[in-house]
Amino acid sequence: MAERSFAKEVRDLELGAGEEFRGEGILALTKALLQSGVGYVGGYQGAPISHLMDVLNDAQDTLNKLGVQFSNSASEAAAAASLAASVMYPIRGAVTFKAPVGVNVASDALANLTSGGVTGGALIIIGEDYGEGSSIMQERSHSFAMKSQIWLLDPRPNLESIVKSVEDGFELSEVSNTPVMLEVRIRACHVHGSFIAKDNKPPAFTLQQALQAPVRDTSRIVLPPASYLHEKEKIEQRWPNAVKFIKERKLNEFFDGDLTDLGIIVQGGMYNGVQRALERLGLADVWGKTRVPIYCMNVVYPVVDDEVADFCATKKAVLIVEEGQPEHIEQSIATILRRRDINTKIYGKGVLPMAGEYTADVMLKGVRDFLLGAAPGVLSDQVRAPNQPTISDDPRIKALAGTVPPRPPGFCTGCPERPIFAAMKLVEQELGPHHIAGDIGCHLFACLPPFNLGATTMGYGLGPASNAAFNVKTDKKSIAMIGDGGFWHNGLTTSIGNAVYNKHDSVIVVVDNFYSSATGGQDILSSRADNPERSTQNPITKAVEGVGVKWVRQIDRTYDVGKMRDTLKEALTTDTPGPKVIVASSECMLNKQRRVKPQFNKAVKGGVRMVRERFGVDEDVCTGDHACIRLSGCPSLSVKRTDDPLKDDPVAAIDNTCVGCGNCGEVSEAAVLCPSFYRADIVYNPTGWDRFVAKLRSGVIGFLQRRRARNRIAFA
Helix, strand or coil, X not given: CCCCCCCCHHHHHHCCCCCXXXXXXXXXXXXXXXXXXXXXXXXXXXXXXXXXXXXXXXXXXXXXXXXXXXXXXXXXHHHHHHCCHHHHCCCCEEEEEXXXXXXXXXXXXHHHHHHHCCCCCEEEEEEECCCCCCXXXXXXXXXXXXXXXXXXECCCCCHHHHHHHXXXXXXXXXXXXXXXXXXXXXXXXXXXXXXXXXXXXXXXXXHHHHHHCCCCCHHHCCCCCHHHHHHHHXXXXXXXXXXXXXXXXXXXXXXXXXXXXXXXXXXXXXXXXXXXXXXXXXXXXXXXXXXXXXXXXXXXXXXXXXXXXXXXXXXXXXXXXXXXXXXXXXXXXXXXXXXXXXXXXXXXXXXXXCCCCCCHHHHHHHHHHHHHHXXXXXXXXXXXXXXXXXXXXXXXXXXXXHHCCCCCCXXXXXXXXXXXXXXXXXXXXXXXXXXXXXXXXXXXXXXXXXCCCCXXXXXXXXXXXXXXXXXCCCCCCCEEEEEXXXXXXXXXXXXXXXXXXXXXXXXXXXXXXXCEHHHCCECCCCCCCCCCCCCCCCCHHHHHHHCCCCEXXXXXXXXXXXXXXXXXXXXHHCCCCCCEEEEEECCCHHHHHHHHHHHHHHXXXXXXXXXXXXXXXXXXXXXXXXXXXXXXXCCXXXXXXXXXXXXXXXXXXXXXXXXXXXXXXXXXXXXXXXXXXXXXXXXXXXXXXXXXXXXXXXXXXXHHHHHHHHHCCCCC
């Protein structure tokens, strides 16, 4: 169950030639694939490209009509390897995943693919996750593209350019026998707009035809001596063919301006930011008409030497807008100009920062500083004045920043992973601290307050593998976390199998929340749901036993903090050799709420008796020490003032966001805290019996309260 459905939007994928397609970038990418005659698509979900996988899943009927094969790949490496179908056969194939981590995972397959080259068009659509909204290490895919000589497209963030880049990408791949990478940033993925659609095309050559008439060409297989020839072929044939196609088809764009002695060279993905900066400086309008000439590189690799030289030849200064480091484009352009004795002055890194996202304020300052250095006379006196205020200087923004405290990422309300770490804290109090390796996924939030557990994270599914060096004899065992998504992505062999093979005396906790939750709630092999398109309900316990783990424990309700604590303690103290694996299972609360809430609301609306559990805190019992909060950290568990004159500290309180998981009460019981938590059942559409019982309870409680009030000792 993905975090949202595109069942309604995918109907527009059926639009034909001449009709207007409206929607966001992800949908435009899907439509472009179908218009291009793609034969197969694979991929692995991950921001900012997850929704492309969700759209393809929801568009299964349309794909089946056209004969397009779609796979939810086990990992980015599996997706990239599927492009092998385009090596021997003229079949267009596409894969998609998050970058740069997905590119790193897929690197072996991609390197081999680009060495042998392709016959059919091969397109790699990557979600470039760089900048302030990223959740991963900051790297660029540009370096990998250069290393393996994969042509890299970076289209302007509008639907027409994105669709054109998909279509051009397939043709460029076929003309140069080289896979093509198309990068889209988060803003491009979700930008809204329109374009004129074309008819969808079934594959010109199908997978069935390939299987019926297999082809074998040893010159495409990466083995000596062919592999030596591949390198020469890249330089002597593929690169010149690619450059020729880029120039003839005008994949890069030139925008004229009257300030002809200045220029800006920009990656396509940065174009909108440059235009906005020029508009704020009074040098462009909202329709994109600019006074400063712009060379927009929708293809950032390979750089087309002639186009760069022609653009710079008449300019005294150019600004190169290239987000991130190293400055690959700037270095290439500097080399081109030097070799051709073109003396245009280059501005780039310096007026613009070497690292970090080029936000609106960063871009404005960089373009302004370029113009102040190269042609200060073009700016108005107001703009030219030093220390120009930016958005972050606005007093309202400053006031907001001073009022709203920083909010670090954390577990959602009711998250079933929270009690696992509460139990781990309780074990730590008894057995002392242990080295804990984290992994990619929601469970990584445990390294932050209130749990402060976890020392490292090395990659998706690599938590237990990152503890491999600690396979030494001692009275302390290492602990490693791994999610069910990471387990099936990479962890079964690289982490669990590795630990079994090396007889690693460690504890591995597999957090099983039934989905690949961190990437949007997609089904995986061990999901409990019925999925007509995929094989699910394959237990993780059977998989780990199958690779040789002897000590395995399954916990089917992680909210049982006492059981979690005792199982962890047993794993850390047992003499059983080899890795100890605990599979801690409970459904992701976000996905559960997405599934259950509509059903619940529909039943209530239909007059069905429904019961919703809520938890609360008895403020008369609460001592105000807040130990429950420190061991839970649930966003719905907060504090409030009390009228009790004998209590100085605020008491615990549960707000209306509570989803009734019961973790707070379980923690209090397991940690032997004050018994201040209570559960209340809210009954919708109550029956006559419900009303009678409620009235009876109210009467009894009222009687006891009145009797207590009469017997209370009072002083005048």
